[in-house]
Amino acid sequence: DTGVSQDPRHKITKRGQNVTFRCDPISEHNRLYWYRQTLGQGPEFLTYFQNEAQLEKSRLLSDRFSAERPKGSFSTLEIQRTEQGDSAMYLCASSSPGQGNYGYTFGSGTRLTVV
Amino acid sequence: AQSVTQLGSHVSVSEGALVLLRCNYSSSVPPYLFWYVQYPNQGLQLLLKYTSAATLVKGINGFEAEFKKSETSFHLTKPSAHMRDAAEYFCAVSDRSGIGNEKLTFGTGTRLTIIP
Numbered sequence: 210d211t212g213v214s215q216d217p218r219h220k221i222t223k224r225g226q227n228v229t230f231r232c233d234p235i236s237e238h239n240r241l242y243w244y245r246q247t248l249g250q251g252p253e254f255l256t257y258f259q260n261e262a263q264l265e266k267s268r269l270l271s272d273r274f275s276a277e278r279p280k281g282s283f284s285t286l287e288i289q290r291t292e293q294g295d296s297a298m299y300l301c302a303s304s305s306p307g308q309g310n311y312g313y314t315f316g317s318g319t320r321l322t323v324v
Numbered sequence: 325a326q327s328v329t330q331l332g333s334h335v336s337v338s339e340g341a342l343v344l345l346r347c348n349y350s351s352s353v354p355p356y357l358f359w360y361v362q363y364p365n366q367g368l369q370l371l372l373k374y375t376s377a378a379t380l381v382k383g384i385n386g387f388e389a390e391f392k393k394s395e396t397s398f399h400l401t402k403p404s405a406h407m408r409d410a411a412e413y414f415c416a417v418s419d420r421s422g423i424g425n426e427k428l429t430f431g432t433g434t435r436l437t438i439i440p
Contacts, residue, residue, distance in 0.1 A: 251430030
């Protein structure tokens with residue numbers, strides 16, 4: 210069990226560029242979550258997957274955002290045409306069946322800075 | 325809809341003193357409640373969770389929290405603060421209505437500073 214891994218840890222991009230983040234959950238965990246945390250705020254739910262199925266998306270997830278989890282393993286979060294307001298920490302978490310309500314395991318996050 | 329309110333965005337205590345971080349929740353159904361800790365540039369680590377068993381919950385690093393339904397509170401305490409406790413603390417709520425409702429709603433966090 211190597212924990213939840215996120216890559217990259219930091220990303221600086223110019224406004225208008227596309228970025229993609231990757232999350233590798235704990236191998237036996239079938240649920241995967243994405244959250245966004247802006248400075249001085251708590252994390253906000255973006256979306257979650259059970260295996261490869263995306264079961265819920267927040268209204269925060271505009272049409273510039275897309276998340277995938279092919280084969281129910283790792284997940285990617287892509288932001289197209291980045292805006293300065295997208296600057297945040299993007300956190301991934303995973304949980305095993307029935308464990309979701311008992312606390313996830315979070316990754317260390319990807320900090321995005323849009324300049 | 326569920327929500328949590330953390331009273332006090334910044335709390336400072338002396339090393340060895342009692343730590344008390346406040347959290348009040350609002351939920352239309354019996355909630356699950358959590359406290360997470362976040363160190364700079366890190367993800368969140370689960371400190372403890374309330375899932376309807378004992379109302380006094382013990383967590384890691386000497387922290388504990390008590391669920392008080394009458395006060396809709398879930399305050400976090402530690403009898404004696406250590407320098408290593410300096411971090412951001414988040415209270416979170418999840419409802420227990422089943423599959424698809426496991427997302428967490430977080431408070432805005434409390435930054436704990438320990439004074440040597």
